[in-house]
Amino acid sequence: MATEAALPQTAQIPVINVSQIDASTADKLVDAAATFGFIFVELESTNIDYNDVQRMFELSKKFFASPRSEKAKCAITENNKGWSSMLSETLDPEHQSRGDFKEALNFGEFADGKAQQPMPEALAADESYLSGFFDSCHNLCVRLLQLFAMGLKIDEDAGGKDWFSARHDRSGPSGSILRLLHYPVIPPEAGYVPEKDIRAGAHSDYGSITLLFQRPAQEGLEILSKGWQPVPVHPEGVDTTRPPPILVNIGDLLSYWTGGYLKSTVHRVVVPPSASAGGEDRYSMAFFCHPVDTALLVPVPSALLRERGKKRGAMEAEAEGKAITAAEHLKGRLAATYGWKK
Ligand SMILES: O=C(O)CCC(=O)C(=O)O
Numbered sequence: 601m602a603t604e605a606a607l608p609q610t611a612q613i614p615v616i617n618v619s620q621i622d623a624s625t626a627d628k629l630v631d632a633a634a635t636f637g638f639i640f641v642e643l644e645s646t647n648i649d650y651n652d653v654q655r656m657f658e659l660s661k662k663f664f665a666s667p668r669s670e671k672a673k674c675a676i677t678e679n680n681k682g683w684s685s686m687l688s689e690t691l692d693p694e695h696q697s698r699g700d701f702k703e704a705l706n707f708g709e710f711a712d713g714k715a716q717q718p719m720p721e722a723l724a725a726d727e728s729y730l731s732g733f734f735d736s737c738h739n740l741c742v743r744l745l746q747l748f749a750m751g752l753k754i755d756e757d758a759g760g761k762d763w764f765s766a767r768h769d770r771s772g773p774s775g776s777i778l779r780l781l782h783y784p785v786i787p788p789e790a791g792y793v794p795e796k797d798i799r800a801g802a803h804s805d806y807g808s809i810t811l812l813f814q815r816p817a818q819e820g821l822e823i824l825s826k827g828w829q830p831v832p833v834h835p836e837g838v839d840t841t842r843p844p845p846i847l848v849n850i851g852d853l854l855s856y857w858t859g860g861y862l863k864s865t866v867h868r869v870v871v872p873p874s875a876s877a878g879g880e881d882r883y884s885m886a887f888f889c890h891p892v893d894t895a896l897l898v899p900v901p902s903a904l905l906r907e908r909g910k911k912r913g914a915m916e917a918e919a920e921g922k923a924i925t926a927a928e929h930l931k932g933r934l935a936a937t938y939g940w941k942k
Pocket residue numbers: 779781800805812821867869884885886
């Protein structure tokens with residue numbers, strides 16, 4: 601359920617401190633998610649250590665710099681795990697000959713510190729470290745899901761603040777993915793055209809919530825809100841000497857689950873014109889949090905949604921006796937994107 605957020609031209613995505621699990625933080629998060637679908641979360645207010653973010657970016661660089669033949673051994677498969685390069689479906693065919701605009705490495709859930717997919721040679725020694733970072737991202741998502749549940753005023757007798765997190769408890773397989781992204785610089789002689797050289801095509805994310813880690817001075821993300829609006833790495837009011845805040849956005853599944861109340865906002869990546877004159881490669885990292893595959897997307901028992909929600913998404917499906925699971929929701933979204941058979 602991708603929508604265009606009602607973000608006024610001049611509005612800023614709010615920056616929220618999530619160190620407290622309390623009603624005021626919860627209300628701020630839900631407000632931002634219902635208005636913009638995007639929220640900045642102060643990194644220092646989370647369980648994630650900036651040294652780990654930086655080390656992850658070092659590992660990412662190391663992997664993407666490794667020989668193509670090695671990366672190809674971990675090529676992405678239908679389970680959405682592995683390395684993909686130049687996602688051609690996101691690019692205008694007239695630009696195909698330019699080569700790679702973007703490559704990515706997706707890690708699914710680890711089990712006891714072990715990847716459940718071919719491990720790239722360049723990262724083999726860091727498998728348990730990557731698994732630990734995956735866990736930290738998941739734990740932050742659990743905290744955010746608790747805050748969302750509080751802000752939505754989920755009925756206490758139905759599970760209250762733990763209603764979403766109980767459905768993201770890692771008791772079974774899930775679609776959660778940790779993704780490393782690399783956008784190589786386009787050489788100036790390639791005739792860079794900012795409006796055409798889209799590095800990641802317009803899309804919305806599939807899962808519950810996404811954490812996006814951006815690097816200082818590596819802008820490029822834009823969100824669709826009455827036209828394309830650039831998203832800064834350091835928003836106004838956050839000193840550039842501080843770690844960039846984590847950008848959190850709502851995915852299609854959580855939007856579907858809440859009848860569209862929380863917005864899954866369309867976004868894309870361009871490399872700003874200033875980068876055209878010999879800029880640097882852009883690296884980013886995303887953690888896509890999904891419920892366990894078996895979670896049934898029934899209407900959220902929320903006082904706020906009963907009051908303000910629309911009979912859409914999970915609310916409509918339930919009324920028709922067609923509630924789907926998280927796995928079915930994801931399968932539908934992947935099939936729509938990659939043309940894989942349902
Ligand atoms: O690289 C970015 O900044 C955004 C990536 C993204 O939106 C995605 O992978 O879903």
